[in-house]
Amino acid sequence: MAEATGIKDYIKPENLVYKRTGIMTENVLHYCPGCGHGTVHRILAEIIEEEGLQSEAIGISPVGCSVFLYNYLDIDWQEAAHGRAPALATAVKRLCPDKFVFTYQGDGDLAAIGTSETIHSCNRGENILIIFINNGIYGMTGGQMAPTTLPGMKSSTSPLGRDTRLMGYPLKITDIVATLPGTYYVTRQSVHTPANARKTKRAIKKAVQYQKLNKGTCFVEIVSNCPSGWRMTPVEANKWLEENMLPYYPLGDLKAPVDVNAQKPVKSDNND
Amino acid sequence: MKGNEAVAEAAIRAGADGYFGYPITPQSEIMEYLMEANPQAKTGMVVLQAESEVAAINMVYGGAACGKKVMTTSSSPGISLKQEGITYIAGAELPCLIVNVVRGGPGLGTIQPAQSDYFQAVKGGGHGDYHLIVLAPASVQEMADFVGLGFDLAFRYRNPVMILSDGAIGQMMEKVWLSPPVERSKTVPEWATTGKPPSRQRNIITSLDLDPAAQERFNQKLIDKYNEIREKEVRYEEFQCGDAQYLLVAYGTSARICQKSVQLARKEGLKVGLLRPITLFPFPSKQISGLAVKADLVISVEMSAGQMVEDVLLAVNGKTPVYHFGRMGGMVPTPEEVVEFLKSKITGD
Numbered sequence: 116m117a118e119a120t121g122i123k124d125y126i127k128p129e130n131l132v133y134k135r136t137g138i139m140t141e142n143v144l145h146y147c148p149g150c151g152h153g154t155v156h157r158i159l160a161e162i163i164e165e166e167g168l169q170s171e172a173i174g175i176s177p178v179g180c181s182v183f184l185y186n187y188l189d190i191d192w193q194e195a196a197h198g199r200a201p202a203l204a205t206a207v208k209r210l211c212p213d214k215f216v217f218t219y220q221g222d223g224d225l226a227a228i229g230t231s232e233t234i235h236s237c238n239r240g241e242n243i244l245i246i247f248i249n250n251g252i253y254g255m256t257g258g259q260m261a262p263t264t265l266p267g268m269k270s271s272t273s274p275l276g277r278d279t280r281l282m283g284y285p286l287k288i289t290d291i292v293a294t295l296p297g298t299y300y301v302t303r304q305s306v307h308t309p310a311n312a313r314k315t316k317r318a319i320k321k322a323v324q325y326q327k328l329n330k331g332t333c334f335v336e337i338v339s340n341c342p343s344g345w346r347m348t349p350v351e352a353n354k355w356l357e358e359n360m361l362p363y364y365p366l367g368d369l370k371a372p373v374d375v376n377a378q379k380p381v382k383s384d385n386n387d
Numbered sequence: 388m389k390g391n392e393a394v395a396e397a398a399i400r401a402g403a404d405g406y407f408g409y410p411i412t413p414q415s416e417i418m419e420y421l422m423e424a425n426p427q428a429k430t431g432m433v434v435l436q437a438e439s440e441v442a443a444i445n446m447v448y449g450g451a452a453c454g455k456k457v458m459t460t461s462s463s464p465g466i467s468l469k470q471e472g473i474t475y476i477a478g479a480e481l482p483c484l485i486v487n488v489v490r491g492g493p494g495l496g497t498i499q500p501a502q503s504d505y506f507q508a509v510k511g512g513g514h515g516d517y518h519l520i521v522l523a524p525a526s527v528q529e530m531a532d533f534v535g536l537g538f539d540l541a542f543r544y545r546n547p548v549m550i551l552s553d554g555a556i557g558q559m560m561e562k563v564w565l566s567p568p569v570e571r572s573k574t575v576p577e578w579a580t581t582g583k584p585p586s587r588q589r590n591i592i593t594s595l596d597l598d599p600a601a602q603e604r605f606n607q608k609l610i611d612k613y614n615e616i617r618e619k620e621v622r623y624e625e626f627q628c629g630d631a632q633y634l635l636v637a638y639g640t641s642a643r644i645c646q647k648s649v650q651l652a653r654k655e656g657l658k659v660g661l662l663r664p665i666t667l668f669p670f671p672s673k674q675i676s677g678l679a680v681k682a683d684l685v686i687s688v689e690m691s692a693g694q695m696v697e698d699v700l701l702a703v704n705g706k707t708p709v710y711h712f713g714r715m716g717g718m719v720p721t722p723e724e725v726v727e728f729l730k731s732k733i734t735g736d
Contacts, residue, residue, distance in 0.1 A: 173582060192589065203448055205435070214582050235442065
């Protein structure tokens with residue numbers, strides 16, 4: 116007759132299939148339920164751990180919802196002024212060329228107030244990674260219109276929906292930076308499904324490898340959600356993202372490095 | 388060499404790690420000199436022309452956060468744009484050097500020399516409670532000397548330092564003795580963000596604290612630092628102050644003019660002395676107060692509408708009459724004008 120077993124009998128190293136990534140601190144994330152930031156943070160942490168980059172990584176956090184990113188990843192951090200992260204990263208990488216330098220920025224930070232810093236750092240081909248979280252809204256300040264807010268989309272400063280005649284059009288800044296000779300790898304991904312999260316991880320991992328080649332700026336846009344700002348449940352938000360955000364911001368590589376030897380694009384699994 | 392060139396050469400010799408700038412008259416020679424000298428190939432010093440003054444100061448922020456000796460230079464309208472970055476640097480307690488080769492304002496103003504950025508330099512400049520350490524050179528020699536001194540003070544106090552110059556000193560040519568070059572430092576300050584080794588906790592450079600009690604404690608820490616600076620770092624120069632019945636207070640270009648005014652007035656039998664503040668923050672208040680009580684009147688001479696005069700008034704605290712004499716908009720006063728103004732105050736005209 117078998118002995119009765121309890122949960123404690125299963126907590127053994129050989130049974131471990133999932134754990135908190137060592138690079139993630141034990142601080143509780145402040146994000147709203149369903150927010151994509153947590154997933155992207157986790158992906159970044161996993162990559163830094165897997166690539167052994169903890170002592171090499173210098174992250175630049177933005178102003179916006181992810182302003183406290185420095186509380187969650189156990190690496191060195193600089194907290195930039197709104198929009199200025201690529202300027203900080205420029206100097207950090209030039210002064211510490213052997214380090215892994217990245218920024219993490221939202222749409223207001225990167226594509227409105229920081230447009231100049233974004234475009235010029237990409238145009239100079241700074242050997243940095245820019246991670247761009249695009250959820251079409253200012254989350255931290257309470258759901259105002261962002262440069263990437265879709266036409267007709269409601270926000271607290273476009274309560275009747277974004278009227279493009281008055282408020283202009285959503286800025287596809289990722290498409291713009293892809294045209295600049297200074298960028299090496301430009302891709303748009305999402306984390307709204309497990310499959311997409313895995314693709315995002317592969318994309319960021321590639322960018323980390325590319326930074327070692329000193330070939331130019333890597334730019335990874337992640338189309339994300341904002342259940343609170345969009346006034347939706349997390350499930351509704353992800354459905355809305357798929358039906359509305361992705362047609363305007365299609366996923367896939369916008370610029371992929373060419374294999375120098377083969378003179379043809381490197382095989383990419385990041386195109387849908 | 389030119390004052391601007393002296394700053395550039397002194398920066399290379401001081402072992403600076405990085406310069407980030409944006410062209411603006413009357414200080415563009417600094418970046419031109421650095422690009423020509425190409426220190427990257429010799430000392431490894433990074434020199435980069437940024438896309439804006441805003442980007443340049445934020446590059447300085449990023450470099451300073453790595454514990455590097457970094458600097459930027461600009462002139463008045465450009466310094467206004469840098470104020471956001473400067474307050475973040477002060478709030479994150481980072482060392483850096485900022486040079487302002489002042490031109491007349493407000494707005495786009497003129498490209499001629501002025502001292503109208505005094506308030507902005509010594510009272511903070513950007514938002515929030517903070518101070519820069521402000522050095523006021525009166526010669527090309529001091530333009531060069533204050534680069535090394537500025538970096539030393541910036542690292543000693545983990546505080547941004549500003550050299551408050553003007554278009555005259557930036558553009559004038561004088562003989563300079565340059566310090567022998569020092570190597571770029573290899574020491575990494577323990578607070579610097581250069582990648583977290585297993586041996587220490589992660590370093591976070593930020594000026595954000597949402598807890599008001601913690602923010603107030605931080606503000607108090609800054610006040611304590613500024614008080615220590617006030618106690619230890621006041622620098623000034625006295626010129627014929629021993630028997631001065633009339634005291635001139637002037638810095639930078641105005642001080643050079645006033646030195647001549649003192650000589651002219653003394654020829655006419657007027658016992659005039661000059662106190663030249665070398666540090667504008669910390670301000671030599673005690674020294675001015677000490678001289679003012681022995682004088683009949685004090686005149687603050689500035690190329691502005693009257694800015695430093697407020698600090699002179701605070702220092703003198705009503706014990707002696709204080710007057711302001713100034714020219715503005717890029718106009719530089721003559722020594723004779725200063726003497727005439729002094730005489731008018733003596734006779735009560």
